[in-house]
Amino acid sequence: MQISYFSAVIKLALVIPTLDRSGAEKQMTLLASRLPRDEFEVHVFALTRGGPFEQSLREADVPVTILGKRWKFDPASMLRLRSALREFKPDIVHTWLFAANAYGRIVGGGRSAWKTVVSERCVDSWKAGWQLWLDQRLIHRTDRLVGNSQSVAEFYREHGFPEDRMTVIPNGIAVPERSPKGREQLLEELELPADAKLIGHVGRLAKQKRVEDLLWSIQLLRQADARACLLVIGEGPERDSLVQRTLALECDKHVRFLGHRSDASRLLSLLDVYWLGSDFEGMSNSLMEAMAAGVPVVVTDIPPNRELVQHDQQGYLVNVGDGLGFAQFTRRLIEDAELARKLGEAGRTHMREEFSIDKMVQSHAKLYRELSANRQATKTLQPPR
Incomplete structure (x- = not known):
């Protein structure tokens, strides 16, 4: 009997430090708002605070949880994230930017109940040695790294991330009508x-x-x-x-x-x-x-x-x-x-x-479907306990 891996809605948790008005936050908001609702149940978790994009998400009926992280390393907010994710029971956790990438992989553990995707958005030459060390230590907890350019992917490839677990998905952009009005x-x-x-x-x-x-x-x-x-x-x-x-x-x-x-x-x-x-x-x-x-x-x-x-x-x-x-x-x-x-x-x-928004959303949706199928296949093949 052939098993369908796409019959159930994919539960997707998007984790990001803030919802401030910046590039990564904008791309995540576009993605969360435009994924097909008949396939994806999306919940956004902001580690530190909300921001202008929180309202955009709520207007699109995307649930948002603010976790109130107070310091760079805040064990209390990490525990809140773990508790919130366990309650949501996601199939996939997709984290964005360094703090969320670290927190999300740490709370997921070595044998996570979900697939973990991290988004790297920059050629992060600013990162200190300890940050690059932590990235490398958490590679084994990462199912896929998404870079928004070939340059970003190359940077992380040079820092030890396996090429076969990388995907490049460029930013999506709206092309407005041209008008000199104003x-x-x-x-x-x-x-x-x-x-x-x-x-x-x-x-x-x-x-x-x-x-x-x-x-x-x-x-x-x-x-x-x-x-x-x-x-x-x-x-x-x-x-x-x-x-x-x-x-x-x-x-x-x-x-x-x-x-x-x-x-x-x-x-x-x-x-x-x-x-x-x-x-x-x-x-x-x-x-x-x-x-x-x-x-x-x-x-x-x-x-x-x-x-x-x-x-x-x-x-x-x-x-x-x-x-x-x-x-x-x-x-x-x-x-x-x-x-x-x-x-x-x-x-x-x-x-x-x-570089259309639709192409960006479709590329992410395809990735999520593949990871969800792999997760379901792995669960199916596991022997009963």
Whole structure:
């Protein structure tokens, strides 16, 4: 008799540190909200706190449990996670980002009642030795590692994770309708002239993003074209020092720090050029959103960016720290409207064809089905006790 492994709904627990407004959290929320309900019962567990995406999940009727982790290592919250998972009885636990990846595998034990998937979202060169050591110690408790780019997968392969238990699933991105509506209002809000050329950066203001390099670039660019203005969208520990840097460079009149914006995706569509100066990434959501909006991009020449941008096809790749390169390529784009339109449209097409949200969700669903089938087969083959 043939056994069907897909007759029952797959119970999926998604575990993540917070539901703050950031890239991994956004991808997880899209996934949780769009998996087919007739196949998957999804429950989200946030280790530390909720955030803006908590409301999005609840509106999509996805249950959310906040576990209240207080410290980096918090045994009480680990016990709460273990208790919550045992009560939910998942078939698969899928964890996202370092803290959740560690906690989820530790509470699962050596012979877990569920399959364990971990998501790694960045080329994590920031990790300390003890964090990499812990990752390696927990490999045997990991059924699958999902990277969002080939570069992320390669990083973890080099650090000892078996290639046959890796899967690459790129981020999914929505391609909005193109509309310049709101640009005039934005220029008025920022007290900029009608002919201003808007260059934008979206991301956490942390050293990894190398926003200071972008300040050098806007200082160079504004000397060649006084219409240029850099919009920095996001918050982070570097904000105060970056504001002071604009004063020291005398480019403060050409930079606007906008902080967190709930309408960041809409603002991206109003830009003339998008900048990303990071020295490491996983797969940048903001870069993908800019490309999906039809905005030409100038970004650092690092492996994850090369997976999204072909030089002179959807934008330009520049060496890390090359402020002059950013300025020169951007000047070319703002002086040649047809070139900017051509590169922007190529990026938009690339996002639509290769990086859709549906494709991201379908790839995860396929992985979950395979793991669930393996789990059911293993249970079926086990001798009775």
